[in-house]
Amino acid sequence: MIYLHQFTPHFNIPNASPPCMKVETYLRLAQVEHQTIHIVGDLRETPRGQAPYITHDGVDIPDSYLILKYLKQTFGDPLGEGLDKLDWARHEATRHMLEDHLYFIMLAERWTVPENMKILKESFFGAIPKLMRNMVFKMAQKGAIKRLDDHGMGKFSRAEHQDMGREAIDHLSVLLGDDGYFGGDRAREIDCVALPYIANGMVAEFETPLCDYIRSKANLSDYRERMMKEVFPKFVS
Template identity: 30%
Template sequence: MPGETVKAPGSWFDPVKIAVVVVIVSVLFFFFRRRTESFVTPDAPRDVVLLHQLGHGVECPSLSPFVLKVETYLRINKIPYKSLYDRKMGPKGKTPWIEYNGDVIPDSSFIIMYLNKQFKVTMDSKLTSYEKGVATALQRLAEEHLYFQLGLWRAVFDEQKETFKAIGLNWFFIWMLERKATTDAWSQGIGRHSQEEVAQITETDLQALSSVLGEKDYFFGDSPTEVDCSLFGQLSQFVWQARRSPGQKLILDKFPNLKRFCERIKGKYWPDWNELILQPPAE
């Protein structure tokens, strides 16, 4: 309820909680002890990026803003790739991750750094040192701050858990996601605030992004740069896949330039958007 502070996880001397922790630790241990070679797909095609990710989203091609970040980057730069919806976590226990000619690269930012070298991509070559610094700050704001607000809304504040139910998750997985979002947000810091306070923080963050974007097509002019991929990944989730959230309402009512930014990238680089989502809009 508004005004109530999200509480820290309670005592762990609870049989159910202990069982859940044991399962999670066992799974993480399993992932981290595996050799990198075990992530290489047999007979993988050469010179094609294999993008490992979870399933399709309800109104975005993915529930993960980081998947949309990488896939938008691939599309903008016309890099041959294939999405593998195998729900297989990478060497760091996260998604997305890629394979390319036997190399295995986890983490969206390291993926883009790697692909920049492999394909000689120079999206940021025209940015000044100052603009590169601003771009890094905007990326951190979105991926290390706004992201946790999105997670709190979907998994904790939204009592209906609409997004998760729409993709068919059962009560146990929804409960697990709620516990994880609560713990992650508490550790990050934003989870120590009330729902009303988090909404205020969301407005401040979106105001900052809206002010920098202004009336430009992209955050640094007429052409997309790497940070546009990052910001599209995060903002598109609020625009289309966080129904009734304060973030969605703010973008629609107070910061429409952020919505236009998302629609611009979607329209130009995602012509197959409706084919990749679980609930295409009614005609």
């Protein structure tokens, strides 16, 4: 049995953390038996101070990249069957655009824009008594800002984030085109990465230009609806 340690769901999507939702999407699509364990305590107690991680046969494996690699080595690679080198190269380039670029734009949008910070504080930290909530939120925000600075995305202005975000969303929409999936005619590993970013990007609670922009792309909206029905029917509203 695989135990997936991740955050509790928010905003009517399986996870507000794209890497967490990626691993759960993979486990579901690859039909690997698993159970979810919600991380409620201090993230510093997790193997890398981050979510997600999995536990298998008593061993903890952190990081969504390492987790998928482990799952493929251990249980086979049903989502990768028949892909050639060019397919993999395209999928990997798309994954890097999402995980190493769009992720940080979304991180900045959520943690540094006042109206979004308010939504985060009340949702992620809503269960914490009010007096402590501010403190815990500020600590988490400090961590997010440090990550943004270390990455370099923190050096850009919000207007620049919006431009870069729109460009990435345009690319994503072109890559999907009229195909059913980012993997072509069936869901592949790249769909386990793309769905979480599209679903997170379209969260109704965030009324921001970038969210509006993702929602305006018909093929991305249709994809989200179809994939959510296929993979996470419990979350279809």
